[in-house]
Amino acid sequence: MAAADQIKSLIKSFGEADEARFYATAMQIAAGEARSGHTALAEELKKLIDQAKLGRNTALGVVKSLPVSASQRELGDLLELIHPSEKLKEMVLAPNLSKSLKRVLDEQKKIEILRKNNLFPRKKLLFIGPPGCGKTMSARVLASELAIPLFIIRLDGLISRYMGESIAKLRLIFDSMKQFRAVYLFDEFDSIGTTRSQGNEVGEIKRVLNAFLMQIEKDSSNSLIIAATNYPDSLDKALFRRFDDIIQYPLPTVEEIYKLFKKEFFDFKLSKKFDLHRIAAHSDGLSYADIHRICADTIKDFLVYGAEEASEEKLINYALMRKQPY
Ligand SMILES: Nc1ncnc2c1ncn2[C@@H]1O[C@H](COP(=O)(O)OP(=O)(O)OP(=O)(O)O)[C@@H](O)[C@H]1O
Numbered sequence: 001m002a003a004a005d006q007i008k009s010l011i012k013s014f015g016e017a018d019e020a021r022f023y024a025t026a027m028q029i030a031a032g033e034a035r036s037g038h039t040a041l042a043e044e045l046k047k048l049i050d051q052a053k054l055g056r057n058t059a060l061g062v063v064k065s066l067p068v069s070a071s072q073r074e075l076g077d078l079l080e081l082i083h084p085s086e087k088l089k090e091m092v093l094a095p096n097l098s099k100s101l102k103r104v105l106d107e108q109k110k111i112e113i114l115r116k117n118n119l120f121p122r123k124k125l126l127f128i129g130p131p132g133c134g135k136t137m138s139a140r141v142l143a144s145e146l147a148i149p150l151f152i153i154r155l156d157g158l159i160s161r162y163m164g165e166s167i168a169k170l171r172l173i174f175d176s177m178k179q180f181r182a183v184y185l186f187d188e189f190d191s192i193g194t195t196r197s198q199g200n201e202v203g204e205i206k207r208v209l210n211a212f213l214m215q216i217e218k219d220s221s222n223s224l225i226i227a228a229t230n231y232p233d234s235l236d237k238a239l240f241r242r243f244d245d246i247i248q249y250p251l252p253t254v255e256e257i258y259k260l261f262k263k264e265f266f267d268f269k270l271s272k273k274f275d276l277h278r279i280a281a282h283s284d285g286l287s288y289a290d291i292h293r294i295c296a297d298t299i300k301d302f303l304v305y306g307a308e309e310a311s312e313e314k315l316i317n318y319a320l321m322r323k324q325p326y
C-alpha cells in the first residue's frame with residue numbers, strides 16, 4: 001500500500017495542478033509496489049501512468065518544453081514567456097466582467113469533453129479598455145488559473161523589427177499555439193488592428209492584419225488567444241466577429257475603488273483614522289493601476305517614515321496628484 005505521505009502528495013499535487021509532481025509520486029508508488037513484490041500491480045500502475053500522460057498530452061497539446069526546431073527557436077525573440085501566479089479572486093471586477101472571465105475558465109476546464117463533442121471552449125478574446133484597468137492582469141489570471149504559461153507578443157515590435165518578415169513570424173506564433181498550450185496575449189493590438197495607420201509601415205501593417213485575421217479564423221489549437229487594446233474605435237471592424245468574446249475593461253467605479261483599497265490594505269492594518277469610503281470618492285476617475293500605486297506609496301510612508309507620516313490627507317493628495325494631467 002502507498003504510504004500516507006505519498007497519498008497526501010498525490011492529492012496536493014492534483015489540487016495545485018502540479019502535473020510533474022503528480023506523475024513522480026505515482027511512479028514512486030508503482031516502484032514501492034514492485035519492491036514489495038507486487039509486480040502485477042506495479043506494472044498496471046505504470047501502464048496507467050503512461051496512458052494518463054499520453055491522453056493529456058494529445059488532448060491538450062501540452063508539451064513540457066518549448067518547441068526547439070531551428071525556426072521555432074526564433075520564437076524566443078518574439079514571445080515573452082511568463083508563469084503568472086495571480087488568481088481571479090485577487091481582482092476587483094464588475095459582476096459582468098467577472099462572469100465573462102469565469103465562463104472562459106469554466107469552458108476551458110471542460111476542454112476535453114467539449115472537444116469530444118466537436119465544440120471549442122471560448123478561447124479568442126478581445127480585451128478593450130483604458131490603461132491600467134486589468135487587461136494584462138486578466139491574461140495573467142487566466143493562465144494561472146488554468147496552470148498554463150502566458151506568452152506576451154508585442155506586435156509593434158514584431159512589425160518594426162521584422163519589416164518584410166512579420167507575416168512569417170506571425171505564422172510561427174500561430175504554429176506554436178498548436179504545439180504549446182498557453183495563453184497568447186497580443187498586446188498593443190491596435191498597432192496592427194487599426195484602420196488608420198500612417199507612414200511607410202502602412203502596407204506591412206495591412207498585410208499583417210490580414211494574415212492575423214486568416215490565422216485566427218482557422219486556428220484550431222487548444223491555446224487561448226487574447227488581443228488587448230486601448231483604442232477600440234480605430235480597430236478594423238472585420239476583427240470583431242473573429243473573437244468569441246469582446247470584454248470591456250472600464251475605469252473602476254467608486255465602489256470598486258473602495259474594494260481595491262480594502263484588498264490593498266488587507267495585510268497592512270490601517271488605523272481607523274483612514275476613511276476608505278471618503279478616499280475612494282476622491283479617487284474617482286483613477287485607474288486600478290493608479291490606486292495600486294497610491295496604496296503602495298502610503299504603505300511606504302508607514303514603513304520608511306513611520307505611522308505619523310502617513311495620513312488620510314496625504315493619501316487623498318496622492319490620488320489628486322495622479323488625476324492631474326502632466
Ligand atoms: N481588476 C483589478 N483588480 C485589482 N487590481 C487591478 C485590476 N486591474 C488592474 N489592477 C492593478 O493594476 C495593475 C495594472 O493593470 P494591467 O497591467 O492589467 O493594466 P492594462 O489594462 O493591461 O493596461 P495597459 O492598457 O496599459 O496595458 C495590475 O498589475 C494590478 O496591480
Ligand SMILES: [Mg+2]
Nearest residue numbers: 135136187228
Ligand atoms: Mg496591459
